[in-house]
Amino acid sequence: xVEEWRCSFAxxxxxxxxxxxxLRYAFYGEGEASWVHLLVSAPLGEKVFPSVVEWIHxxxxxxxxxxxxxxxxxxxxxxxGDFVLHDDxxxxxxxxMRHGFNAQTAMHNRRPKVDWRPxxxxxxxxxxxxxxxxxxxxxxxxxxxxxxxxxxxxxxxxTRLFYKWRAVEKLAEGETIEQGLLLAERFAATTAFAHGLAxxxxxxxxxxxxVPPRARALRVFLAELERLRxxxxxxxxxxxxxxxxxxxxxxxxxxxxxxxxxxxxxxxRYLFGLxxxxxxxxDLPTEACSGTLERAQHILKRLNELEHRLSLSSxxxxxxEDVGVIAAQTAKDYSxxxxxxxxxxxxxxxxxxxxxxxxxxxxFDVPSEREGDGYAxxxxxxxxxxxSVRIMAQAVTALTGGGVCAAVQYRSGxxxxxxxxxxxxxxxxxxxxxxxxxxxxxxxxxxxxxxHSFHLAAEKFAFQDFPIILATFDLSVAESDR
Amino acid sequence: MSQWVLKGIRTGxxxxxxxxxxxxxxxxxPGLPRGGDFGSDAPALVARCLTxxxxxxxxxxxxxxxxCVHCYRCVRGIEHSLNWEPSYEWAGAGSSSSRELGQAFRxxxxxxxxxxxxxxxxxNEVKQLNNPYYNMHRLGFFITxxxxxxxxxxxxxxxxxxxxxxxxxVHEAMPTPKRVVAVxxxxxxxxxxxxxxxxxxxxxxxxxxxxxxxxNPPPPLAILHGLxxxxxxxxxxxxxxxxxxxxxAQP
Numbered sequence: 254x255v256e257e258w259r260c261s262f263a264x265x266x267x268x269x270x271x272x273x274x275x276l277r278y279a280f281y282g283e284g285e286a287s288w289v290h291l292l293v294s295a296p297l298g299e300k301v302f303p304s305v306v307e308w309i310h311x312x313x314x315x316x317x318x319x320x321x322x323x324x325x326x327x328x329x330x331x332x333x334g335d336f337v338l339h340d341d342x343x344x345x346x347x348x349x350m351r352h353g354f355n356a357q358t359a360m361h362n363r364r365p366k367v368d369w370r371p372x373x374x375x376x377x378x379x380x381x382x383x384x385x386x387x388x389x390x391x392x393x394x395x396x397x398x399x400x401x402x403x404x405x406x407x408x409x410x411x412t413r414l415f416y417k418w419r420a421v422e423k424l425a426e427g428e429t430i431e432q433g434l435l436l437a438e439r440f441a442a443t444t445a446f447a448h449g450l451a452x453x454x455x456x457x458x459x460x461x462x463x464v465p466p467r468a469r470a471l472r473v474f475l476a477e478l479e480r481l482r483x484x485x486x487x488x489x490x491x492x493x494x495x496x497x498x499x500x501x502x503x504x505x506x507x508x509x510x511x512x513x514x515x516x517x518x519x520x521x522r523y524l525f526g527l528x529x530x531x532x533x534x535x536d537l538p539t540e541a542c543s544g545t546l547e548r549a550q551h552i553l554k555r556l557n558e559l560e561h562r563l564s565l566s567s568x569x570x571x572x573x574e575d576v577g578v579i580a581a582q583t584a585k586d587y588s589x590x591x592x593x594x595x596x597x598x599x600x601x602x603x604x605x606x607x608x609x610x611x612x613x614x615x616x617f618d619v620p621s622e623r624e625g626d627g628y629a630x631x632x633x634x635x636x637x638x639x640x641s642v643r644i645m646a647q648a649v650t651a652l653t654g655g656g657v658c659a660a661v662q663y664r665s666g667x668x669x670x671x672x673x674x675x676x677x678x679x680x681x682x683x684x685x686x687x688x689x690x691x692x693x694x695x696x697x698x699x700x701x702x703x704x705h706s707f708h709l710a711a712e713k714f715a716f717q718d719f720p721i722i723l724a725t726f727d728l729s730v731a732e733s734d735r
Numbered sequence: 736m737s738q739w740v741l742k743g744i745r746t747g748x749x750x751x752x753x754x755x756x757x758x759x760x761x762x763x764x765p766g767l768p769r770g771g772d773f774g775s776d777a778p779a780l781v782a783r784c785l786t787x788x789x790x791x792x793x794x795x796x797x798x799x800x801x802x803c804v805h806c807y808r809c810v811r812g813i814e815h816s817l818n819w820e821p822s823y824e825w826a827g828a829g830s831s832s833s834r835e836l837g838q839a840f841r842x843x844x845x846x847x848x849x850x851x852x853x854x855x856x857x858x859n860e861v862k863q864l865n866n867p868y869y870n871m872h873r874l875g876f877f878i879t880x881x882x883x884x885x886x887x888x889x890x891x892x893x894x895x896x897x898x899x900x901x902x903x904x905v906h907e908a909m910p911t912p913k914r915v916v917a918v919x920x921x922x923x924x925x926x927x928x929x930x931x932x933x934x935x936x937x938x939x940x941x942x943x944x945x946x947x948x949x950x951n952p953p954p955p956l957a958i959l960h961g962l963x964x965x966x967x968x969x970x971x972x973x974x975x976x977x978x979x980x981x982x983x984a985q986p
Contacts, residue, residue: 342897349932356932387901388849391878392862395850395898416897417852420933435785435806435927442856442952486859489866499739505866506749509955512863516762520819522954523856525765526807535811562738658812731855 258282260289261588261601263671264697265315266682267323269352272297274325278305278312279669279680283606288669304330311588314705315697322350337415341369349423356423375401375408383407383716387416390720394730402716410711414704417734425694430456430530430663433691437681438525441698441732443486446479446524447674448696448732451681454609455670456530459685460663468532468657469611474542474648475524476610476672477641481549482511483675484592484634484641485556487727491631492563494724495572503559507552514552518545532658539652546642546649553642560635573627577710577722580625587706590699591677592633593726597625603673615647627725634727663689674699676727700732750870753956754963764823764954765805770796776815783808786920786927789817800825800949801923801974823954826916826961827974829944834912840886841966843875847885847909851902852892852934856952857919861889863955876962882908887965889958890942893921893928894935906942914965917944918958920951947974 260282268275276293293302304327306313316327317336324346327333334340338347344364348354373382380403387395397413421440425433437452438445450472457464464472489504516522518541527533563569579589584597594601600621604612620636622629667684677699684693703726711722751758768789773780777791788802789809796817810816836844850858864871865878879885882905894902906915917938920926925936938944948961963969 339897342900354932357930359932387898388905390880392848392858392865393850394853394855394858395901416901417850417892417895418897418933419852419893419895419928420931421928423933424928424931431785431808432927435804439804439854439927439951442854443859445856497739499743502743502867503746505863506746506868509863509866509868513760513762516765516954518762520807521765521805522762522860523952525805525951526811529812534807562742565738729855730850731853734852 258289261590262309262311263588263678263680264695265312265319266695267319267325267350268684268693269297269323269350274299276302278309281607283601287607300324301326301328303328306330310586311702311705314701322348324348324351335369337418339369339415340366349420354423356420356426371399371411371413373401375403377403379403380408396730400716400719405716407711407714407716407719410708412704412707414730415734417730419735421735422694422696425691428691430661430685430689430691433683433694434528434530437696438528440696440735441700441729442523442525443729444479444483444674444676444732446475446528447672448679448681448698449528450476450610451670451672451674451679452683453528453530453670454672455668455681455683456685458668458670459666459683460530460661462531462659462661464532464610464659465656466611466651466653467536467655470648470651470653471533471537471542471657472528472610473612473615474645475519475527477644477648478511478515478518478545478549479524480675481553481638481641481645482508482515484638485511485552487634487724488556488559488631490724490727491573491627491721494720495569497566497569500559500563500566500569503555507556507559510552511549514545514548518542529658531661532656534658536657539649542652543649546645549642549645553638556635556638563631570628572718572721573631573725576627576714576718577725578624578626579706579710581623583706583709584625588702589677589706590702591674592630592637593703593706594677595619595621596629596633598623603671603678607671609672611651614651615644617644627721630725630727667693676700676729676732677703696735698732698735700729704728704733746867749867750873751868751956753959754874754969758823758956763956764821765950766819766821767800767803767825767949768798768809768817769820770798771818773815773817780809780813780815780817783813786929799975801920801947803949804920804926804951823956824960824969825950825953825957825972826946826948826964826969828971829915829917829947830939831915831943831945836886836912836914836966840912841968843877844886844962844966845877845879845884846887846889846962847879847882847905848889848891849902849905850892851890851898851922851938852895852928853919853921854892857891857921860952860955861891861918861958864958869955869959871959871962874959874963882906883910885909885913887914887916887962888942889916889918890922890938891918893925894938894941896933899935899941902941914945915942916946916948916961916965918948918953918961920949923947923949926951946971949974
């Protein structure tokens with residue numbers, strides 16, 4: 254299916270029903286094959302399922318996560334264990350996503366494996382593992398890298414995530430939709446609006462809500478403002494990783510100005526507290542939106558100038574070209590998303606292939622590159638920023654009168670909500686029970702998807718390129734760890 | 736290369752004049768709700784708060800900034816709303832009674848930033864302190880990657896179980912005297928992740944906290960204020976309203 258219909262793997266959603274497991278493998282594609290859900294059901298007593306990683310490599314981490322969370326095993330999976338639940342913190346047999354597990358009380362009497370050691374693959378004489386993190390460098394998120402090396406060149410690297418695991422999916426269970434939205438906005442707040450929007454859209458499809466046109470246009474406007482800001486931040490990171498001081502400052506100025514712009518328009522610099530199931534919590538005046546657009550257009554001009562200057566800086570290009578290459582086939586095998594996938598020729602954008610919130614009415618391009626290296630990813634970021642401002646301009650003209658929030662009537666059921674977040678495709682699966690409370694919440698984030706392939710980009714490289722490869726991937730640990 | 740030098744010079748100085756003068760640019764802070772007398776509307780207001788940041792006694796609403804996550808439920812979609820204050824000098828004293836840094840550290844400190852389960856926003860706001868608008872170097876604040884050089888430990892996030900060990904080790908490795916600055920609602924109360932099996936309810940559960948900076952996330956100016964409080968260049972704010980403090984003190 255992945256080959257023939259050219260589908261991408263969206264995610265594995267495991268649900269524990271009253272008497273049976275339900276494993277839902279979701280795929281998305283273009284044209285007629287827009288959504289394909291493969292369902293596997295088995296009685297709760299059954300705890301072993303066949304693994305699909307042999308055919309769908311992108312399901313690798315999903316199966317590892319399900320094994321840690323539910324205690325189900327996937328026969329044929331080459332490497333289970335020590336993923337979300339670290340073996341040096343938790344003992345075997347903890348199954349936190351099972352219904353019987355109480356999420357509110359702290360767990361005492363743990364029996365962790367204190368002698369846990371990372372796996373060593375490289376066996377050459379003189380080979381050693383260089384550990385980086387979880388606390389490393391200046392201002393970085395907590396994540397652990399193991400670089401296997403015999404000296405200057407790193408032969409192989411692996412990433413240990415989930416230090417920051419906050420069990421958002423578990424905490425949301427049994428909560429109201431409003432509480433769920435708080436979590437959706439705040440588990441990865443640099444892209445808060447995108448994730449909040451995905452959550453709202455999934456609740457809206459469960460309850461059959463029609464979002465008023467004004468709210469739809471405002472949502473598009475704000476989502477693109479967030480994308481522009483997040484991309485400016487990513488560009489700053491890339492400049493910083495190559496130690497280009499003035500460019501870092503210039504990008505930093507733009508990011509701060511976009512943060513202030515968001516703050517001045519909506520009250521909050523990261524667009525918290527705007528979304529509600531059914532529309533928006535409050536209206537934004539049209540004049541303020543067009544004022545914001547003008548400022549954004551001015552900022553874009555300076556962003557374009559920055560790109561031009563960077564393209565003339567040979568010392569910068571030397572460091573960023575041909576580093577961290579992701580081949581087109583890898584992007585397909587791993588079902589990569591966002592700017593990382595588009596820089597490797599996998600030009601798939603949910604706003605285009607599966608439009609939501611009225612994106613079908615907007616004119617925009619999906620920029621893509623072929624090289625798959627750090628510079629290609631940087632160019633995609635710049636090109637997407639231009640498209641974002643283009644969409645914002647159309648969204649302002651699309652602002653009609655009328656209300657911004659539909660009345661909410663809860664229904665039980667489940668649905669998938671999706672958005673093209675700044676870092677790529679995000680999927681939120683929400684199941685509501687009869688009382689309008691959340692029974693199951695599953696989040697598949699673009700960072701989780703893209704981290705999976707990161708070790709391939711960080712393979713056989715010179716050690717000093719590591720921060721550059723990391724920066725060009727624009728990965729969020731919080732988004733992946735949930 | 737000369738193009739960058741020229742560009743840098745042509746851009747000029749954009750840096751805020753804070754702390755010498757207050758910063759009044761739009762969008763520098765999300766603000767915090769301010770309590771007051773709301774009579775019969777008070778119970779409805781308190782009921783709207785999703786994280787228990789609001790409380791009321793006989794119609795007087797009080798705000799616990801440590802719990803506020805800026806959900807705006809007390810101002811948006813409601814008729815009699817709370818006033819929202821565009822302030823940013825929020826940092827207050829934590830519960831720790833450890834030794835102060837002293838005179839020698841007033842002019843320059845090195846800060847170690849540890850992410851203990853942060854959502855990315857607090858960390859991003861700390862990062863903004865390095866951009867030309869805030870440029871914290873001018874105040875003698877430097878980020879260091881190693882605990883051995885650090886005077887101040889700046890922690891963001893509610894402290895997940897899997898980052899706790901690293902956080903404790905980092906704190907132990909710092910030379911004394913040292914201060915701990917907890918930044919953000921999650922680091923102060925657990926925020927939206929409070930009361931969970933997988934993380935603490937803030938840094939104070941693990942380490943002694945000297946300075947607490949509320950906000951979700953606190954804007955760069957609030958974090959800057961927190962650092963100035965940590966070195967004794969600004970007075971600490973009262974975090975909990977007086978009447979609540981008195982109530983807590985009673986057995």
